[in-house]
Each structure stands twice: as C-alpha cells, then as structure tokens.
Amino acid sequence: MPTDRPQPDFVLVRPQMGENIGAAARAMWNFGLDRMRIVAPRDGWPNPAAGAMASGAGRLLDEAMLVDTLPEAVSDAHFVFATTARSRDMTKPVMSPERAMQLTAEKIADGQRVAVLFGPERAGLENADVALANAIISVPVNPEFASLNLAQCVLLTAYEWRRASEEVQAETVEMSDTEWANQRDIEALAAHYDARMDEAGFFFPEHKAESMRQTLRNFWSRMPLTTADTRLLHGILRQMVRWKDRGG
Template sequence: MPTETPQPDFVLVRPQMGENIGAAARAMWNFGLDRMRVVAPRDGWPNPRAVAMASGAGRLLDEAMLVETLPEAVADAHFVLATTARTREMTKPVYAPERAMQLAAAKIAEGQRVAVLFGPERAGLENADVARANAIVSVPVNPAFPSLNLAQCVLLLGYEWRRAAGEVAPERMQMDGSDWAAQADVEALAQHYEARMEEAGFFFPAHKAESMRRTLRNFWSRMPLTQADARLLHGILRQMVRWKDRGG
C-alpha cells in the first residue's frame, strides 16, 4: 500500500511508452512520492518495460491505480493541477512549479486531496483534460523547444513538492566528525600564535603592534573554525617552532 505521508497524487494520463512510466515511477520515489495513478496506458498494463525502467521503484507500479478515464482518476480530488504548455486557450490560474507545489502543500495540510496531471508523451494533455483542472502548472522552458519528457516533468514537480514540504534545506554544512570551535578554542589559538609571533619579532615597529594584533584577532574571529581546524593550526605552529629550534 502507498505510504500515509501527505502528498499529491501524480496522474499519468494516457501514457504511451512503458519506459517513461517506469522512469516516472523512479522519479517519484526519488522524492518520496508513491501515489501514482495511470489512465488508459497505450501499451496495456502491467507493462514489463515499465517494470525494467522503474528499477528499485517497482513497488509504485504494483500499487498504482489503473483507470480508464480521467474523471475516474480525479474523482476523489479536491484540487487538480494540469501540467501543460497550453495556457492561452483557457481562463485559469497559471503557476510556476514552485508555487504550484507550495499551493498543493497548503491544501493538503488543510485535509484536501490534490492531483497533478501529466499528459502523454507525444502531445501532452488535451484541452478537454486541462478543462477538468482547477489550475495549470507551466514550466518556464525554452519557447523554441517547450516539450518536456514525461519523466522529466514528474521529476521536476517531485523535487518542487519536496521543497514545498520543507524537506530540502537551502543550505547546510556537512561536518566531518568535528564540532565548531568554541570561543575558548579560538582564544587559545590566537594567544598561541601571538606568543610565537612575538618571539619571532613579527609585531614591529612598536607603534603598529597593537593594530597588527587587532587585525590578527579579527582574522581568527572571521574564520569559521572547527575544533579539528584549531588542533591542526596549533600543531602546525608547534612543528614550525621545533623545526626552527633544530636549526632548520
């Protein structure tokens, strides 16, 4: 059975090639989506080529809802989005993928069921299909080549859904087995370097020494050091002093 995770239903309307259905399943599962509905697939169902292409996402195909008509596929939906490049022939809201999935997330959070329609590979959704949708999702593609592969479109909407669901951090720091250095760690490092640099006669002339020390402290405070970084810098300085004491 599909997971209980709140998510939209992805509806493949009259898909043609089994390979594309399988690739769409794989793209869905990449982003934790597993509610696939398939409307009147051209080459029948189940489709061995879809299974081969789905790879580890074959479960989605086993559990996919198979129906003959679009009305059956969206009968339980409260809000339907149609992915299409045809936006001039109907009066409907048109959303970019990011905004569409934000809206889907808000409606699903309110307890509504949302369906997203994807058309067949050759020509996309027909006007009669789009007419059943509440809104349109339009991908900002090259107008000279607007056709998207079915699985590509599914992948794009799946990614935007994951972003809208709050599962994609805009930025994160990968820590490699060390925590950030505390102020005490940075202070000890600064004092270590100042002491050795003082012995080396670095702070010269005397009237510039205070400004040089302040610049050095500012340098350490700007640097995002980990505890491992601090230990490394301590070790480098100690080894350099030992090397000097040995006569180079």
C-alpha cells in the first residue's frame, strides 16, 4: 500500500505509452511521492513497458489505483489541479508549479485531499477534464515549443512538491575530514605569512607597508578556509623557506 505520509495524488489521465507511465512513477518516487492513479490507459494494464521503465519504482505501479473515468479518480479529492500548457478559455485560477504545490501543502496540512491531473502525451488534457479541476498549473515554457513530456511534467511538479513540503537547503558544503577554520587559525596563518614576507622584503616601500599588510590580512579573512587548508598553507610557506635556505 502507498505510504501514509501526507501528499497529493498524481492522476495520469488516459496515458498512452507504458514507458511514460513507468518514467512518471520513477519521477514521483525520486521525490517521495507514491500515490499514483491511472485513468483508462490506452494499452491496458498492467503494462510490461511501464514496469521496465519504472526501475526501482515498480511498487508504485503495483499499488496504483486503476479506474475507468476521471470522475472516479478524483471522487475523494477536495481540490483538483489540472496541468496544461495551453490556454483553455476558462475562468479558473492559473498557478505556477511552485505556487500550486505551496497551496497543496497548505490544503493537505488542513486535512484536505489534493489531486493533480496529467494528460495524455499526444494532446494533453481535454477541456472536459480541465473543467473538473479547481485550478490550473501552467509551466512557463517556451511558447514556441510548449509541449512537455508526461514524465517531465510529473518530475517538475513532484520537485516543487518536495520544495513546498520539506526543508530544502539551497546550498551545502561537504566537509571531507575537516572543519571550518576559526579566527585563531586564521590569525596564526596571517601572522606566519606576515613574518616570512616581512623577512623577504615584500612590504616595500615603507610608506605602503601598513596598507599592504591590511590588504593581505583582509585576503585571509575573505577566504572560506578549513583547518586542512590552513595546515596546507602553513606547510607550503615552510617548504618555500627551507628551499630558500638551501640556496634555491
């Protein structure tokens, strides 16, 4: 059975190719979604091509709800989104995938059930399908090539669901057996270089020495150094001094 985690139902309406159904299942499971509903698949069900394409997400296909009509598929939903790339001349809210999944998260947190409709590959949802929806999800695609593959549309929407429902870090740094250098580490590195460069006569002419020292110290502060970095830089300078003392 699908997991109990709160999530929307993704409804594939009259999908045509088993490969696309399998790819859609894989895209859903990439982002932790496993509530798939399939309405009147063209080539019948089960579909071996779907299972082959789903790879490790085959469970979604085994547990998918199979129905004959769209009204059956959304009968228990409190709110329904229809994904479409073209104007339907209907008075409905039209949302970006990002906003739609934010609203979905809000409604699910309120105890409501939300369904998202994805149309067949050739022409997308029919107007009669869209008429059953409360709102439309429209992807800001290139107007000269607006057609999205079924699995791509599922992937994009699933990704926005993940962003809306979980804390997604915009940027992280993988630390490999080290940690960030603290101010003591930075100060020791700055003092080491200052002393050795002073011995080498780097801070010249005299009236510019203070400004040069400040620029160098600011350089160390701007760099996001780890303790491993500081050890390496200390080692480089020590080796250069040894090399000089040996006569180059």
